[in-house]
Amino acid sequence: MPKTLTPAEYRxxxxxxxxxxxxxxxxxxPMPHMAxxxxxxxxxxxxxxxxxxxxxxxxxxAHYFGKAALLIEFADYFEILTDExxxxxxxxxCWSIHESMILERYLPSPxxxxxxxxxxxxxxxxxxxxxxKNSFGAETGSYGKKLEDYFTAIYLERPLFTGLSCxxxxxxxxxxxxxxxxxxxxxxxxxxxxxxxxxxGYNLDDCRMTWLIALKVGNSxxxxxxxxDAL
Numbered sequence: 474m475p476k477t478l479t480p481a482e483y484r485x486x487x488x489x490x491x492x493x494x495x496x497x498x499x500x501x502x503p504m505p506h507m508a509x510x511x512x513x514x515x516x517x518x519x520x521x522x523x524x525x526x527x528x529x530x531x532x533x534x535a536h537y538f539g540k541a542a543l544l545i546e547f548a549d550y551f552e553i554l555t556d557e558x559x560x561x562x563x564x565x566x567c568w569s570i571h572e573s574m575i576l577e578r579y580l581p582s583p584x585x586x587x588x589x590x591x592x593x594x595x596x597x598x599x600x601x602x603x604x605x606k607n608s609f610g611a612e613t614g615s616y617g618k619k620l621e622d623y624f625t626a627i628y629l630e631r632p633l634f635t636g637l638s639c640x641x642x643x644x645x646x647x648x649x650x651x652x653x654x655x656x657x658x659x660x661x662x663x664x665x666x667x668x669x670x671x672x673x674g675y676n677l678d679d680c681r682m683t684w685l686i687a688l689k690v691g692n693s694x695x696x697x698x699x700x701x702d703a704l
Contacts, residue, residue, distance in 0.1 A: 486513070486593070487510060488511040488512075488513075489572055491572055492505055493505030504579050524676065566593045567595070568594075568683045576592075602627075602690045620682055620683065623686055627685075644672045
């Protein structure tokens with residue numbers, strides 16, 4: 474059975490989602506351009522979000538988002554985050570194995586080993602939850618379903634968040650080209666500025682959807698008595 478965190482652990486967790494150019498034709502996966510970090514509030518369904526940018530050339534984009542963004546080296550950021558997770562006994566929750574694969578590929582082995590103990594893939598328990606609730610119906614099931622499919626199936630009355638017209642990988646490519654040409658935000662044209670705003674909005678939506686799905690999964694976790702038995 475896939476491990477499911479408790480409601481308190483899911484609420485205390487930090488949620489991670491990468492954005493990048495995706496897999497190349499040769500099978501390689503470049504380092505992501507950015508990550509979104511979402512920390513749920515102590516109550517309710519909202520939380521605090523921050524954009525983390527890993528390429529120095531993305532300084533204009535980071536400056537535009539101000540305190541809601543951070544420009545930092547990839548390994549440096551995850552070393553800080555790992556220390557935070559361990560100190561606060563928190564999990565780093567991701568939607569799929571993609572984040573874990575990226576972290577293993579681009580972090581020093583000792584750092585990834587420390588971080589891996591704090592990683593939690595919520596897709597597996599979400600799949601189990603959807604099966605129990607028959608969220609996708611008996612005929613279709615959960616095979617091939619994406620994050621947004623789970624969200625709309627689990628939150629029937631909640632509207633789906635706004636998407637990204639050109640796709641996140643293409644938005645990253647176009648933004649990377651713009652950052653290579655312009656050193657200041659004012660040098661971006663309106664279309665390029667739109668790519669940055671939409672990419673961050675898209676990433677925030679993915680982080681929030683992951684958190685809201687985890688909230689449902691966590692709340693379905695059986696309560697444990699003081700003797701250690703499920704109630």
